[in-house]
Amino acid sequence: MLRHMLGVAALLAGIPVTTVRAAEAWNIPYETATILKGRVVDALCHLKGRCTPDCGSGKRQLGLVLADGTFRLVAKSNVDFAGSVRDLIGYCGREIEADGLLIANPAVTVFFVQAVRERPSQPWIPAERFKTDWEARNGKAAEWWRADPEANHIIAEDGPYGIKGLRPK
Amino acid sequence: MTILSHWRAWAFLIVTLSAAPAGAQDGQRVTITGEISDTWCTISGLMFARGTAHHQCAIWCALGGIPVSIRDPAGNLYLILKIGDDDESAANPRIARMATHQVTVDGELLERDGVKYLLVDRIADDKGVISMTHEEHGIQPFGN
Numbered sequence: 001m002l003r004h005m006l007g008v009a010a011l012l013a014g015i016p017v018t019t020v021r022a023a024e025a026w027n028i029p030y031e032t033a034t035i036l037k038g039r040v041v042d043a044l045c046h047l048k049g050r051c052t053p054d055c056g057s058g059k060r061q062l063g064l065v066l067a068d069g070t071f072r073l074v075a076k077s078n079v080d081f082a083g084s085v086r087d088l089i090g091y092c093g094r095e096i097e098a099d100g101l102l103i104a105n106p107a108v109t110v111f112f113v114q115a116v117r118e119r120p121s122q123p124w125i126p127a128e129r130f131k132t133d134w135e136a137r138n139g140k141a142a143e144w145w146r147a148d149p150e151a152n153h154i155i156a157e158d159g160p161y162g163i164k165g166l167r168p169k
Numbered sequence: 170m171t172i173l174s175h176w177r178a179w180a181f182l183i184v185t186l187s188a189a190p191a192g193a194q195d196g197q198r199v200t201i202t203g204e205i206s207d208t209w210c211t212i213s214g215l216m217f218a219r220g221t222a223h224h225q226c227a228i229w230c231a232l233g234g235i236p237v238s239i240r241d242p243a244g245n246l247y248l249i250l251k252i253g254d255d256d257e258s259a260a261n262p263r264i265a266r267m268a269t270h271q272v273t274v275d276g277e278l279l280e281r282d283g284v285k286y287l288l289v290d291r292i293a294d295d296k297g298v299i300s301m302t303h304e305e306h307g308i309q310p311f312g313n
Contacts, residue, residue, distance in 0.1 A: 026213070028212070028213045028214065028215075029212070029214055030212075041190070043250055043258070043286065044250045044251060044256055044258070044288075045190060045193075046190045046192045046193070047190075047192060047193060047194065047250070047279050047281060047286055048193055048194070048196075048250075048279065048288065049190060049193035050251075050256060051190070056256070056257070056259075058259065059256075059257040059258075059259050059260070059261070060250075060256065060257065060258050060259055061236050061248075061250065061258045061259055062259075065192065069191075069192070070282050071192060071281055071282050072282065073236065073248070073284055075208055075209060075235060075236050076209050076235060079233070081226070081229040081230050081233040081235070082230075082233035082234060082235065083230075083233055083234030083235040083236065083259060083260070084234070085234045085259045085260070086234070103212055103213075104283060105212040107211075107212060107240075107244055107245060107246040108208060108212060108238065108246040108248060108283065108284050108285070109282065109283030109284055110208065110209075110212070110236070110284070112209075130233065130234065144233075145229035145232075145233065148229070148232060150232055150262050150265070151228050151229055151232050151265075154228055154262065154265060154266055155225055155228060158224075158266070160224065160225040160308055161221035161222075161224050161225075161298065161303055161308075162221060162224035162225075162268060162269055162270070162297070162298035163221065163297065163298050166221070168303075168308065168313070
């Protein structure tokens with residue numbers, strides 16, 4: 001909501017919407033709203049040299065190599081229960097800007113991306129590609145996670161607690 | 170082997186080595202014991218993210234492509250990038266099935282910019298889900 005209000009205010013003021021985008025706060029411990037600029041790489045390739053030409057075809061974790069060499073794993077997208085690989089894989093090896101929340105938790109530092117773009121002149125693209133791709137494969141669903149065939153298959157076999165035969169009362 | 174084939178072999182080696190990313194590194198051999206955890210739910214603090222209470226949610230997140238970690242008793246998170254020859258660390262059903270299991274793994278630890286990355290060579294032990302948190306916390310996050 002805040003983002004939309006900022007956008008409307010910017011339009012009324014004659015400011016391009018792309019310049020005012022700011023990540024939505026989630027009030028997560030150690031979060032900082034920030035825009036990262038870096039090259040999209042696959043983590044296993046960048047850290048260990050085990051590379052494929054296409055960043056793992058969307059099946060590996062991805063991140064950004066910043067100008068100072070820092071590697072930031074991009075762990076979460078703007079879709080509930082979903083990561084960011086679908087949002088980044090199309091930019092494999094290319095420089096992008098990613099707007100989101102850097103979570104510098106002492107246990108692990110990761111980035112929660114909310115929108116991406118290649119150049120400042122381009123509009124921000126919401127990091128919601130997972131939902132688009134999921135619906136293309138499975139059809140519309142209010143909650144993708146409850147309709148996901150693979151998840152439902154695993155939960156049917158092992159139960160919601162992960163212990164066969166143990167069911168909610 | 171002819172001189173020409175020797176040359177080709179050396180050229181391939183040089184090209185392969187020069188293609189390796191500058192950030193690639195050798196890690197440390199480790200054995201880690203802990204619970205297979207959803208990284209996002211663990212650090213976001215938005216719900217109770219352990220054991221039976223969180224098993225279903227952790228499956229959803231793993232299949233959604235959120236990185237999966239092992240959380241040791243000290244609270245360290247080791248983010249899994251591969252298991253054996255399987256280097257699919259995003260939305261891998263094999264890893265999703267292990268959600269909230271208590272495991273011991275052998276592998277290589279790479280520490281970089283605030284993250285402990287783990288390349289698992291083998292799962293030495295898998296005790297399944299042993300932390301019965303649902304008795305206190307129900308099913309997270311929605312209660313069903």
